[in-house]
Amino acid sequence: MIALAEMCIELGQKQTAADTLAFLLLRIDMDPDIFIRAEALFADLESRICPRVILDAREFAADMDLVSMLEYLLDVAPREQF
Numbered sequence: 001m002i003a004l005a006e007m008c009i010e011l012g013q014k015q016t017a018a019d020t021l022a023f024l025l026l027r028i029d030m031d032p033d034i035f036i037r038a039e040a041l042f043a044d045l046e047s048r049i050c051p052r053v054i055l056d057a058r059e060f061a062a063d064m065d066l067v068s069m070l071e072y073l074l075d076v077a078p079r080e081q082f
Contacts, residue, residue: 001069002034004077005041014049016076018057021045023069026061 001020008017021042024030030038046054064072 001073002038002041004073005038007078009041009045011078013076013078014045015053015057016073018042018045018049018053019060020069020073022054022057022061023064 001024005017005020005024008014008020021038024038025035025042027035061069
């Protein structure tokens with residue numbers, strides 16, 4: 001998920017990146033290195049986008065479980081175009 005969030009940032013899909021990172025930051029069982037990376041990405045994103053997007057991402061993530069998050073990401077994640 002962290003790689004997907006990074007890709008979304010690069011592609012300008014800031015809402016998806018914020019949603020993903022907010023979700024990751026709520027996971028207490030995450031690898032500490034990944035948590036630190038997610039925290040840094042989220043802080044950087046937070047400094048560059050509308051505060052409402054960040055608030056929406058935090059609220060969205062709070063209501064998601066892993067399965068729901070994966071279903072959401074399958075719907076909105078960038079895909080390679082053929």
